Amino acid sequence: MPTIRVLYIDDEENNLNAFKAGFRRQYEIYTAISASEGLKILQNVALHVIIADQKMPQTTGVEFFKSIAKTHPDPVRILLTGYTDIEALADAINHGDIYRYITKPWNDLELHNSIKNAYDAYKAKIDLREKITELEKTNDELNRFIYSISHELRAPLVSAMGVINVVKMEGLYDSCGEYWSLIETCANKLDYYIQKTLQYYKNNKIASENTPVNFEKLIPELINLYSYTDKDTHFHVDIKQDREFYGDAFRIEVILGNLISNAIKYQKEDEKDKKVNIIIEVKNHAAEIIISDNGMGILNEHLEKIFTQFFKIKTNHGTGLGLFIVKEALNKINGKIAVSSDLSEGTAFKITIPDGK
Known part of the structure; x- marks a missing residue:
C-alpha cells in the first residue's frame, strides 16, 4: 500500500503529539499548530489527507478548508470538532469543504478508517482526472482523424470521380467493358461511407441549436x-x-x-x-x-x-x-x-x- 501523507492542524500541542504517536507507523505524518503553519506545509508537500480542528484561534477549521478549496482542491479534508456547531458543519459539508467530521476526543479506529476512506476518495478523484485527460487526448486524436477523412482522404477520391466524369465526356466509359463502371461504383460507395461517417460524428459532437x-x-x-x-x-x-x-x-x-x-x-x-x-x-x-x-x-x-x-x-x-x-x-x-x-x-x-x- 502506498504511503499516505496526512497533515493534522491543531492549536493544542498535546493533541498533535497524541496523533503523531498513535498514527506515525501507519502514515507519513505532518503536524502544524496553526492554520498559517499548515498552509506552509501544504505548499511544500503533496498531501493526501488534511485533518483540522474546528475551534482554533484566528482561523477555524472550516474557514481554513474554504480558503484552500481552489488552490489545493485535491487533498481530502476531515474536520475534528469538540463541540456542536451544526450550522457551520452543515454549510461546510454542503459546499464540499469537508469530506467527513469526527468528534473529539477521537476514537483511534474511527479516525484510522476515516483516513483510509479519505485516501480512497483522493485516489478516485485523481484517477477520474487522469481518465478525463485520456478521454480529452483521445477526443483530440479523433478530431484529427475525422479531419483527415473529410479532407485528405476525400480529396483524392473526388479527383478519381472527376477522372471518371472526364472518361464519360470523352465517350470512353464503355471502352473497357465494365471496368469503369466498377471503379465508379466503388468510388461512390466509398464517398457515401465517408459522408455517413461525418454525419454520425457531427451528430454526436455538435450541440443542439x-x-x-x-x-x-x-x-x-x-x-x-x-x-x-x-x-x-x-x-x-x-x-x-x-x-x-x-x-x-x-x-x-x-x-x-x-x-x-x-x-x-x-x-x-x-x-x-x-x-x-x-x-x-x-x-x-x-x-x-x-x-x-x-x-x-x-x-x-x-x-x-x-x-x-x-x-x-x-x-x-x-x-x-x-x-x-x-x-x-x-x-x-x-x-x-x-x-x-x-x-x-x-x-x-x-x-x-x-x-x-
Whole structure:
C-alpha cells in the first residue's frame, strides 16, 4: 500500500503529539499548530489527507478548508470538532469543504478508517482526472482523424470521380467493358461511407441549436441534392407551414436527407412510375412529416432492426448507416419515428419533431 501523507492542524500541542504517536507507523505524518503553519506545509508537500480542528484561534477549521478549496482542491479534508456547531458543519459539508467530521476526543479506529476512506476518495478523484485527460487526448486524436477523412482522404477520391466524369465526356466509359463502371461504383460507395461517417460524428459532437426552419425551402433543396442518382423518380410534395417552426436545422437536414435518399435508392428497378410522397404539417408544438415511396418495401421481420447500426437487408443497396443515423439524430432532438411497409406497396416513415421555441 502506498504511503499516505496526512497533515493534522491543531492549536493544542498535546493533541498533535497524541496523533503523531498513535498514527506515525501507519502514515507519513505532518503536524502544524496553526492554520498559517499548515498552509506552509501544504505548499511544500503533496498531501493526501488534511485533518483540522474546528475551534482554533484566528482561523477555524472550516474557514481554513474554504480558503484552500481552489488552490489545493485535491487533498481530502476531515474536520475534528469538540463541540456542536451544526450550522457551520452543515454549510461546510454542503459546499464540499469537508469530506467527513469526527468528534473529539477521537476514537483511534474511527479516525484510522476515516483516513483510509479519505485516501480512497483522493485516489478516485485523481484517477477520474487522469481518465478525463485520456478521454480529452483521445477526443483530440479523433478530431484529427475525422479531419483527415473529410479532407485528405476525400480529396483524392473526388479527383478519381472527376477522372471518371472526364472518361464519360470523352465517350470512353464503355471502352473497357465494365471496368469503369466498377471503379465508379466503388468510388461512390466509398464517398457515401465517408459522408455517413461525418454525419454520425457531427451528430454526436455538435450541440443542439434551434433556429427557424422553412420546410418549403428545405425540401426542394434536399430533393435536388439527392435525386441526381435517379432522375426517373417523381416527387409529390405537400407542405402546410403557416407558422414559424424552430428546430435543429443540421439534424433535421440529416434526418430528411437520409430518408429522401433511401426512398430513391430503394425503388424497384422495373418500376415504371417511381414515386416519393413528402407530406409535412407544422402544428402548434411539432412538425409531423410522412415520407413514403412505392419501392421494394421491407419485410415485417426486419422492421425492428432497420435502425440498428450496419443492419442491411439482403440487397446491394445501402450501408446500414443511414437509418441508424436518422434514429440517433432524432434522439438528440427528442423526435419520434415510426415505419410501416408492404413489399407490394412500399414504405412509409412518419416523423414527429417537437417545436424548439
